[in-house]
Amino acid sequence: MIEVKNLRKTYRKHGAEVGLLGADFTVPDGQIVGILGENGAGKTTLLRSMAGLLPAKGEALFDGKPASAQYERISYITGEGSYYPTLTAAEYGALLADLNPSFDEVRYKEFLDFFSLSGKDVIGHLSTGQKARVELAAGFAKRAVYYLMDEPFLGKDPFTRKDFIKLMSGTLHGGETILLTTHYLEDVEHFLDRAIIVHEGRIAEDVMVDELHEAGDTLLTRMAKACGWDPQHYLQFGQPNG
Numbered sequence: 001m002i003e004v005k006n007l008r009k010t011y012r013k014h015g016a017e018v019g020l021l022g023a024d025f026t027v028p029d030g031q032i033v034g035i036l037g038e039n040g041a042g043k044t045t046l047l048r049s050m051a052g053l054l055p056a057k058g059e060a061l062f063d064g065k066p067a068s069a070q071y072e073r074i075s076y077i078t079g080e081g082s083y084y085p086t087l088t089a090a091e092y093g094a095l096l097a098d099l100n101p102s103f104d105e106v107r108y109k110e111f112l113d114f115f116s117l118s119g120k121d122v123i124g125h126l127s128t129g130q131k132a133r134v135e136l137a138a139g140f141a142k143r144a145v146y147y148l149m150d151e152p153f154l155g156k157d158p159f160t161r162k163d164f165i166k167l168m169s170g171t172l173h174g175g176e177t178i179l180l181t182t183h184y185l186e187d188v189e190h191f192l193d194r195a196i197i198v199h200e201g202r203i204a205e206d207v208m209v210d211e212l213h214e215a216g217d218t219l220l221t222r223m224a225k226a227c228g229w230d231p232q233h234y235l236q237f238g239q240p241n242g
């Protein structure tokens with residue numbers, strides 16, 4: 001179980017506080033949770049704070065302990081790509097296996113094959129989407145209990161996104177817990193169990209996706225309501241204020 005208690009990481013911007021202004025929620029084992037929201041809402045700040053990658057106030061506990069006490073059980077995957085551009089994909093896998101006993105090199109190779117990548121590919125010479133595929137392969141080759149994924153679909157074509165969701169559904173045991181941020185709402189509409197919508201640094205809505213569908217909403221319409229999005233907003237462009 002994940003317990004997030006008054007988690008807070010703020011930055012000063014133009015005299016105001018931004019970032020994550022305070023989050024409280026729990027996630028039972030096996031749940032797949034989408035962290036949704038507009039650009040700058042605080043989604044990455046939330047995930048990075050939970051993963052112990054940012055010094056934050058409050059607590060994020062995984063089975064009672066912070067991520068920093070059990071990195072081998074938590075996989076943090078970002079769509080931003082690898083920080084080791086000079087390594088080949090195979091060398092990167094070997095490095096991760098050295099660093100982490102729960103890293104499964106065979107599984108990593110299977111994911112690389114699935115994504116049509118070779119172990120000989122130099123990471124820095126790959127396209128944006130291909131680099132992100134290497135990160136996904138690495139993140140899922142780590143046999144973790146908790147997967148925190150920050151926009152795992154970034155730069156991926158629609159076929160890869162759909163394949164990856166099916167692959168995730170097929171390879172998980174059911175006990176793993178996934179939190180993922182994404183703007184590709186249609187792709188995850190039937191994959192998520194629950195949606196946590198972040199707006200201006202706070203949780204604006206926390207809803208089971210089945211309930212949202214029963215109420216006649218989609219992730220997009222519910223997010224628009226939670227964020228107060230006005231479809232006519234663009235009409236104000238260039239208009240004098242007041």
Ligand SMILES: Nc1ncnc2c1ncn2[C@@H]1O[C@H](COP(=O)(O)OP(=O)(O)OP(=O)(O)O)[C@@H](O)[C@H]1O
Nearest residue numbers: 011013018019037038039040041042043044045046
């Ligand atoms: N290192 C930093 N220094 C100052 N401000 C920051 C820093 N990191 C994030 N912020 C600010 O915190 C707010 C939340 O950023 P965050 O990256 O969490 O948003 P996000 O919801 O992940 O957005 P996106 O969908 O665009 O990725 C933004 O206003 C951002 O400018």
